[in-house]
Amino acid sequence: MEWETVIGLEIHAQLATRSKIFSGAATAYGAEPNTQACAVDLGLPGVLPVLNEQVVLMAIKFGLAIDAEIPERSIFARKNYFYPDLPKGYQISQFELPIVSRGNLEIELDDGTTKTVGVTRAHLEEDAGKSMHEGFGNMTGIDLNRAGTPLLEIVSEPDMRSAKEAVAYMKKIHSIVRYLEICDGNMQEGSFRCDANVSIRPKGQKEFGIRTELKNINSFRFVEQAINIEVERQIDIIEDGGTIVQETRLYDPNKNETRSMRSKEEANDYRYFPDPDLLPVQIEPELIEKIRSELPELPNAKKQRFITEFNLSDYDSAVLTAQKEMAAYFETCVAVAGGEAKLSANWISGELSAALNKDNKEITECPVSAEMLGGMIKRIKDDTISGKIAKQVFEAMWNGEGDADTIIEKKGLKQVTDSGAIEKLVDDVIANSPAQVAQYQAAPPDKQGKLIGYFVGQIMKQSQGKANPKQVNELLKEKLKA
Amino acid sequence: MHLSTLAQLSTALESRQISSEELTRLYLERCKKFNDSLNCFITINEDSAMAQAKSADEQRAAGKGSALTGIPIAQKDIFCTNGIKTSCGSKMLDNFIAPYDATVIEKMNAAGIVNIGKTNMDEFAMGSSNETSFYGPVKNPWDKDYVPGGSSGGSASAVAARLSPAATGTDTGGSIRQPASLCGITGLKPTYGRVSRYGMVAFASSLDQGGPMTQTAEDAALMMNVIAGFDQRDSTSAEVPVDDYTAKLNDSIDGLKIGLPKEYFDEGLDSNIAKLIEDGIKELEKLGAVCKDIELPNTQLSIPAYYVVAPAECSSNLSRFDGVRYGYRCDNPEDLSDLYCRSRGEGFGKEVKRRIMIGAYVLSAGYYDAYYLKAQQVRHLIRDDFQNAFKEVDIIAGPTATGTAFKLNEKINDPVSMYLSDIYTVSVNLAGLPAMSVPAGFSNKLPVGMQLIGNYFEESKLLNIAHRYQQATDWHLQVPGGFE
Numbered sequence: 001m002e003w004e005t006v007i008g009l010e011i012h013a014q015l016a017t018r019s020k021i022f023s024g025a026a027t028a029y030g031a032e033p034n035t036q037a038c039a040v041d042l043g044l045p046g047v048l049p050v051l052n053e054q055v056v057l058m059a060i061k062f063g064l065a066i067d068a069e070i071p072e073r074s075i076f077a078r079k080n081y082f083y084p085d086l087p088k089g090y091q092i093s094q095f096e097l098p099i100v101s102r103g104n105l106e107i108e109l110d111d112g113t114t115k116t117v118g119v120t121r122a123h124l125e126e127d128a129g130k131s132m133h134e135g136f137g138n139m140t141g142i143d144l145n146r147a148g149t150p151l152l153e154i155v156s157e158p159d160m161r162s163a164k165e166a167v168a169y170m171k172k173i174h175s176i177v178r179y180l181e182i183c184d185g186n187m188q189e190g191s192f193r194c195d196a197n198v199s200i201r202p203k204g205q206k207e208f209g210i211r212t213e214l215k216n217i218n219s220f221r222f223v224e225q226a227i228n229i230e231v232e233r234q235i236d237i238i239e240d241g242g243t244i245v246q247e248t249r250l251y252d253p254n255k256n257e258t259r260s261m262r263s264k265e266e267a268n269d270y271r272y273f274p275d276p277d278l279l280p281v282q283i284e285p286e287l288i289e290k291i292r293s294e295l296p297e298l299p300n301a302k303k304q305r306f307i308t309e310f311n312l313s314d315y316d317s318a319v320l321t322a323q324k325e326m327a328a329y330f331e332t333c334v335a336v337a338g339g340e341a342k343l344s345a346n347w348i349s350g351e352l353s354a355a356l357n358k359d360n361k362e363i364t365e366c367p368v369s370a371e372m373l374g375g376m377i378k379r380i381k382d383d384t385i386s387g388k389i390a391k392q393v394f395e396a397m398w399n400g401e402g403d404a405d406t407i408i409e410k411k412g413l414k415q416v417t418d419s420g421a422i423e424k425l426v427d428d429v430i431a432n433s434p435a436q437v438a439q440y441q442a443a444p445p446d447k448q449g450k451l452i453g454y455f456v457g458q459i460m461k462q463s464q465g466k467a468n469p470k471q472v473n474e475l476l477k478e479k480l481k482a
Numbered sequence: 483m484h485l486s487t488l489a490q491l492s493t494a495l496e497s498r499q500i501s502s503e504e505l506t507r508l509y510l511e512r513c514k515k516f517n518d519s520l521n522c523f524i525t526i527n528e529d530s531a532m533a534q535a536k537s538a539d540e541q542r543a544a545g546k547g548s549a550l551t552g553i554p555i556a557q558k559d560i561f562c563t564n565g566i567k568t569s570c571g572s573k574m575l576d577n578f579i580a581p582y583d584a585t586v587i588e589k590m591n592a593a594g595i596v597n598i599g600k601t602n603m604d605e606f607a608m609g610s611s612n613e614t615s616f617y618g619p620v621k622n623p624w625d626k627d628y629v630p631g632g633s634s635g636g637s638a639s640a641v642a643a644r645l646s647p648a649a650t651g652t653d654t655g656g657s658i659r660q661p662a663s664l665c666g667i668t669g670l671k672p673t674y675g676r677v678s679r680y681g682m683v684a685f686a687s688s689l690d691q692g693g694p695m696t697q698t699a700e701d702a703a704l705m706m707n708v709i710a711g712f713d714q715r716d717s718t719s720a721e722v723p724v725d726d727y728t729a730k731l732n733d734s735i736d737g738l739k740i741g742l743p744k745e746y747f748d749e750g751l752d753s754n755i756a757k758l759i760e761d762g763i764k765e766l767e768k769l770g771a772v773c774k775d776i777e778l779p780n781t782q783l784s785i786p787a788y789y790v791v792a793p794a795e796c797s798s799n800l801s802r803f804d805g806v807r808y809g810y811r812c813d814n815p816e817d818l819s820d821l822y823c824r825s826r827g828e829g830f831g832k833e834v835k836r837r838i839m840i841g842a843y844v845l846s847a848g849y850y851d852a853y854y855l856k857a858q859q860v861r862h863l864i865r866d867d868f869q870n871a872f873k874e875v876d877i878i879a880g881p882t883a884t885g886t887a888f889k890l891n892e893k894i895n896d897p898v899s900m901y902l903s904d905i906y907t908v909s910v911n912l913a914g915l916p917a918m919s920v921p922a923g924f925s926n927k928l929p930v931g932m933q934l935i936g937n938y939f940e941e942s943k944l945l946n947i948a949h950r951y952q953q954a955t956d957w958h959l960q961v962p963g964g965f966e
Binding site for chain 2: 048090
């Protein structure tokens with residue numbers, strides 16, 4: 001039987017505020033355990049939460065970026081359950097009346113088509129602390145630094161039909177929250193993570209199958225792997241005549257398998273009710289309009305602009321606009337390179353991206369600035385250096401040896417365009433290669449193109465790559481005529 | 483001196499008739515002498531109180547300070563006090579030394595008030611008799627076989643016996659007014675949001691409100707001047723300007739329209755008490771007030787609604803007491819579940835457990851709509867009843883409690899009858915209104931309180947009426963035998 005996969009994602013994006021959602025404690029990552037937890041975060045008797053208004057503005061930004069409705073009134077609710085890293089015995093979250101309701105997101109698929117994924121809602125909540133099971137003997141340590149960190153939980157409709165679509169959706173959300181500067185998107189530190197609801201059904205069937213929830217996946221690659229392995233597991237069970245149990249499962253990337261955490265029967269009854277310590281959030285239409293007018297250019301709009309303004313391909317444009325910093329890098333580079341867009345795009349998605357990947361660096365940490373790369377491309381364009389020499393220049397820039405002009409000067413990489421000098425090189429090579437000359441001259445014209453490569457190679461070797469290849473070629477053809 | 487009101491002590495301190503150190507020592511002696519029999523204090527702050535008194539004297543000597551600088555006031559043990567045990571009447575917090583001050587305490591400290599001790603109370607403020615305290619019941623100074631009421635029973639008993647000239651209390655369903663009534667003192671529950679809840683251990687967040695428990699309305703006004711006001715640490719505190727609560731105390735109440743709800747004078751009310759309340763109202767009429775019969779038709783629904791909302795919020799508020807970070811932890815827990823079950827099972831008393839279970843039940847999936855949501859709808863009806871009444875009258879008057887103090891152990895095993903005795907007080911909390919209880923006489927030698935209910939933020943008006951009433955009567959000046 002042919003199966004169809006149905007996926008919905010719940011993404012947790014940590015909002016980039018300096019202080020916590022309901023207290024004044026700092027949110028910085030990596031501090032000594034329990035040094036960033038105040039009386040409110042510790043859940044001491046008598047303390048009360050006070051909403052950090054920044055999180056409301058950030059959530060509205062996100063809502064507007066996905067064309068969502070922002071309800072006039074939104075309320076916080078308590079989600080009650082016991083866990084040692086949950087100091088109050090409840091998490092302040094939103095249940096009914098979330099801050100962002102229904103929105104939409106367009107994602108690009110591998111075959112070049114696009115698809116719209118529905119976003120059911122996005123709500124604000126506080127993160128819990130962290131339980132540490134190692135280093136305390138048979139006890140557990142609790143670090144409450146993360147307790148009260150603001151999260152935006154973004155819940156999608158079950159609109160995705162493959163692991164690849166799910167990854168494309170997650171990447172798009174990642175791109176948007178970073179464009180909006182409301183989340184740093186750091187997946188290693190857990191600032192951006194997701195739960196995936198996965199089910200399968202026979203192709204053509206309308207009803208959804210029974211779903212499982214894969215918890216806390218913190219990389220794009222793991223999302224794809226986790227979903228694929230879970231889909232395989234579900235297909236195996238059903239094809240063997242079994243049924244899927246609705247449950248929460250954990251993905252183990254080391255073993256590439258999912259395993260059961262708890263079933264629906266064991267699930268908590270969270271006893272949600274409106275938090276009486278917090279007033280409903282009232283959002284004035286004027287505020288929404290103000291935030292809308294201040295929204296930055298978003299990935300899709302930027303991509304369209306790059307296509308028309310720089311005449312880039314759809315693919316190049318998508319790659320360059322996925323990250324706001326990358327797009328800014330490109331635009332600066334093009335400006336410095338005198339408008340050389342195609343060459344800039346090639347260099348950025350080629351050499352530069354490869355180098356970043358190799359050194360495991362982000363574009364923001366790139367040792368070659370956009371100005372430096374643009375300066376180098378300008379030198380390719382004005383024939384100071386060839387594309388081949390440029391690779392040497394780029395490597396030197398990457399290693400911190402200065403900008404392109406300095407390196408070209410210092411290493412004497414300037415292209416030889418003096419026709420006298422080139423003619424001498426050509427004459428020398430012809431004089432020293434009588435056998436090759438004879439072979440060339442005896443060959444039919446359609447084979448000569450290939451044979452001329454030998455002479456070009458020799459000249460480049462002699463000139464250490466600096467001879468202008470176009471001039472060399474022209475002169476060789478001329479001189480080798482029988 | 484120990485029979486003096488706050489206002490009188492203020493004058494005595496101002497005129498250097500007595501120093502704060504002398505005054506504080508005097509009250510500390512009384513506390514130590516009578517606490518064994520009354521059990522109204524959980525902690526007596528001997529050293530810190532003397533240090534505060536010394537600093538108050540220095541302030542006064544330097545010409546600084548305010549009306550209450552140097553006066554000892556007792557604090558209900560529900561308010562977090564930095565460096566001092568804050569038990570909330572529970573074994574769960576018997577080892578808890580608060581690392582911070584509640585806003586109310588902070589304001590009192592800033593005003594130079596001496597924190598003489600932390601008063602006994604029903605465990606986590608759940609109770610109407612002070613018998614649910616881990617620290618044992620408080621006795622009513624009018625007759626030690628009787629309860630002082632609750633949950634602020636320690637505060638009420640301490641003020642009635644003049645172990646402290648005044649005290650703080652908190653009122654979730656009547657916990658300031660009912661013990662004030664049963665002990666013959668004056669108690670004010672302010673409008674919800676008037677006094678910050680920050681640092682007050684939460685019972686039912688949408689109902690809890692701190693307020694003064696004093697000998698007179700004038701004293702309550704003096705205390706309100708210190709503790710009332712917006713607090714940015716409490717999102718539910720009101721950004722409404724604060725009155726000078728003493729400014730209108732002597733205003734005439736001529737022409738004041740008093741509403742008498744027929745539901746407050748029905749067969750549930752003890753006939754002796756009914757008579758005393760009618761007498762009290764006649765006094766107000768003599769001062770020019772005009773009475774009008776009114777209806778609060780949803781009064782009967784207030785008890786069931788309250789006993790859904792309050793337990794629901796309490797079940798969640800008390801989840802933080804889990805034996806993990808502070809408070810009671812059971813010995814040798816086997817695993818996490820055992821740690822939770824035994825710490826909470828051993829740390830909480832019976833009444834608290836009963837309410838947590840009721841609360842968890844009414845919030846659970848499938849029951850939420852039928853109980854919690856319905857109770858919230860009833861709350862709206864009750865609020866509307868009052869708002870309709872306040873279109874016709876300025877204040878509402880009636881009894882505070884259905885009877886006088888009852889005997890220790892009389893009702894403790896009959897929680898429903900205990901709950902029903904809150905009928906005149908809980909609807910005020912559900913509506914968030916301000917209300918007072920003022921002494922209005924004695925029935926079988928036990929005090930009776932008259933309740934005055936005002937519209938939102940009309941504490942000044944309530945205090946004015948109560949003050950005028952106390953100018954015309956002397957019930958509030960009666961002191962129980964053995965404590966004169």
